[in-house]
Amino acid sequence: MMHIILYELGYTESTLATAISNDQRTGSHEFYINLITKHLIAKNTNRDDRKLFSEEIVNLKRLRTKADYNDEIIGESQGRYSLTKATDIYKILRKVI
Amino acid sequence: MNSQEYLKDQLECLVESFPSIRIRYESDTSNNCHFIDVVPLEIYKHNVNYQQAEDEITLDFITRYPTENIVFISEGGETVLTKVDYEIFGNMFHVNRITAISEDVVQHYILNYSNQLSTVGIFKAFEPVYYNLGSTLLVGTLPVIHPFLTGINYYASSFQYMMNHEDIGILPVTPCLPVESIKDDEQTVLAA
Numbered sequence: 001m002m003h004i005i006l007y008e009l010g011y012t013e014s015t016l017a018t019a020i021s022n023d024q025r026t027g028s029h030e031f032y033i034n035l036i037t038k039h040l041i042a043k044n045t046n047r048d049d050r051k052l053f054s055e056e057i058v059n060l061k062r063l064r065t066k067a068d069y070n071d072e073i074i075g076e077s078q079g080r081y082s083l084t085k086a087t088d089i090y091k092i093l094r095k096v097i
Numbered sequence: 098m099n100s101q102e103y104l105k106d107q108l109e110c111l112v113e114s115f116p117s118i119r120i121r122y123e124s125d126t127s128n129n130c131h132f133i134d135v136v137p138l139e140i141y142k143h144n145v146n147y148q149q150a151e152d153e154i155t156l157d158f159i160t161r162y163p164t165e166n167i168v169f170i171s172e173g174g175e176t177v178l179t180k181v182d183y184e185i186f187g188n189m190f191h192v193n194r195i196t197a198i199s200e201d202v203v204q205h206y207i208l209n210y211s212n213q214l215s216t217v218g219i220f221k222a223f224e225p226v227y228y229n230l231g232s233t234l235l236v237g238t239l240p241v242i243h244p245f246l247t248g249i250n251y252y253a254s255s256f257q258y259m260m261n262h263e264d265i266g267i268l269p270v271t272p273c274l275p276v277e278s279i280k281d282d283e284q285t286v287l288a289a
Contacts, residue, residue: 030163054169
């Protein structure tokens, strides 16, 4: 995703940092996801692909929050699920961008 | 106005524009994400005007709140809402769900499948109820109780899905409005 944001959308590290810091709330990941979402809509990307991206990336984000911040064990099945989701998202982005 | 208040306004407008939909909203604050579940699937997947409106809300929302995510989902997807914050539906929502069956189809079902279904116990209770409104035959049901989901009331679209999946044997049941949530005046209209 960062590759797309930097090289496809033309952001730089500093413009990204400025844009995110202008918003008082935390959420760089959310910001990046929204940039991609906007881009997919603007490019009139196939709706099914867009829906899949937005749903799966958020589900992946939830798992990441659970793994990093919650006192919960992430088992093998959820680990595999995450890998599958990440692969799905990668495939969608490769296909549409 | 915070993002939830803003979104609620937008979703109310969406339901006004598309009165045959139901929206369930859930906010996941720990992930800065807003989930919006829209049914029926037919509109979510095939209504171009709806899709355009959804895109507009999405773009507007992420422009206003760039560090929060918004996801529209529908039936059959992977994401299931577990703590719905609120639900809104248009005044055509359930009516729309029960008008799509022709009288011929109903008769066909009654003649060929009702006994079979009750025998195999797919439904503990199923009884079609007819509301004849001029040329339109509305078909509703008494509360249909799926044996595996006892206590949850379904109506109307269960019947529709039966017809669509009659070959399968085990019938997917789509949760609709709980019967008790139908307003009294709407029931009166249907029964008239």
